[in-house]
Amino acid sequence: MAEQTLTNRPSIDRVIGHLCSIDEMRHVCPTRAGEGDPLLSNSDVRRIVELASRLMFPGFFTEGDRGSSVMRAVMTLECHELYDLLVEQISAGMCFDGDNCDRSLTVIRDRAALCAESFIDSLPALRHILDTDIDATYLGDPAAVSTHEVIACYPGFRATMSYRIAHCLLKLDVPIVPRMITELAHSDTGIDIHPGATIGERFVIDHGTGVVIGATAIIGDNVKIYQGVTLGAKSFVTDDSNNPVKGIPRHPIIGNNVVIYSNSTILGRVTIGDNAIIGGNLWVTRDVEPGEKLIQARADNFRSTR
Known part of the structure; x- marks a missing residue:
């Protein structure tokens, strides 16, 4: 086995050489001047949806105990985490956008921070409209035991919540990230709603x-x-x-x-x-x-x- 591994190494090096060759890449990940730009992450985008969902509906999308005595402190920590992830992923999306090629990373991050702040400010309004979706789903389905069941179990509501989060970000001119959010929901639920x-x-x-x-x-x-x-x-x-x-x-x-x-x-x-x-x-x-x-x-x- 050791001999076979050693024998295969030159072949691996040759393949990696081809894969790393810019001249052979038809689709190159967008980069701007310098290195260190943030990168898009499906796991971070999924976490953004999870945190936003937790903040809007405390207790429904968390695995840990969240008593009333610590709820405000936990939600404050989660809101800070959400803000940091939003800044990073919105910045990454902007770095992918050709319109931002000539902008410095500092300018991009400042703009991303404003978008993140605006999104977090919109969470109460987002919850209000989602409340109407929950009530309508419960009232329209004889099989629904409670509105709590709708929030915890219904894929239609999950997909709608992801859409509304993504649509809010899209209205803030955030590139790529909104589509990532709805495609993650599409994979989870089989429901495909474009954020636009x-x-x-x-x-x-x-x-x-x-x-x-x-x-x-x-x-x-x-x-x-x-x-x-x-x-x-x-x-x-x-x-x-x-x-x-x-x-x-x-x-x-x-x-x-x-x-x-x-x-x-x-x-x-x-x-x-x-x-x-x-x-x-x-x-x-x-x-x-x-x-x-x-x-x-x-x-x-x-x-x-x-």
Whole structure:
């Protein structure tokens, strides 16, 4: 075994030489002048979500005992940890962003610190809107025993909470980190919500697996969607090189008090009016009027071809 290891070492050195060759890399991790820039970390980003969740809902996302006598002290420590992680990861995201190539690390960290402070200031407002999501989920699900169960167990709420955290950071012009947050939630829950989507209060995802909500989707208040629902793009406008043009609205607008049942797909910049109901297993590419109900034709309306 020792001889084989020694024999293989020149081969390993040669492979590492190729892997480290800048000339052979098509995709190089962005760097700026000098070294020591912070690096993005999935584990740190996951910790950011965990800490923000703990601060908004004390006792639900921690493994240790948190009695009332020490709760304030523990939350203060966690808030400081959250701030430090935010500064580091927001700085890392900004270092990845080409627009910051000419900025010093000091300038980037100062800007990241302002973003981190603004995010922490927004936590009470974030909790308020998440409270509406929790209440709507509990009231709309006969199987829910309590709002506590919704917070502790429901993947739809977990994905929504991650989305709302990510969306808040995106509005602060934080690059990359918001998408990392929602993709971690996607891996955990099977629910894919782009941080750029706009979602109103009392939002409910029931069951949730397979839900996809695109970047330019707009969802009103008191909307409920079931598993397998897609709010996607019908087609892409392309440039002269046949590449998709980015940043244009291409996903649905969902009004207030809308219900979309399982496995329905709504594509393109269509509008689903207030109080509409979209039945299950439908393919929708047109506007739906307020109050309209789309359902599949009954099976007995079809003639068998056999």
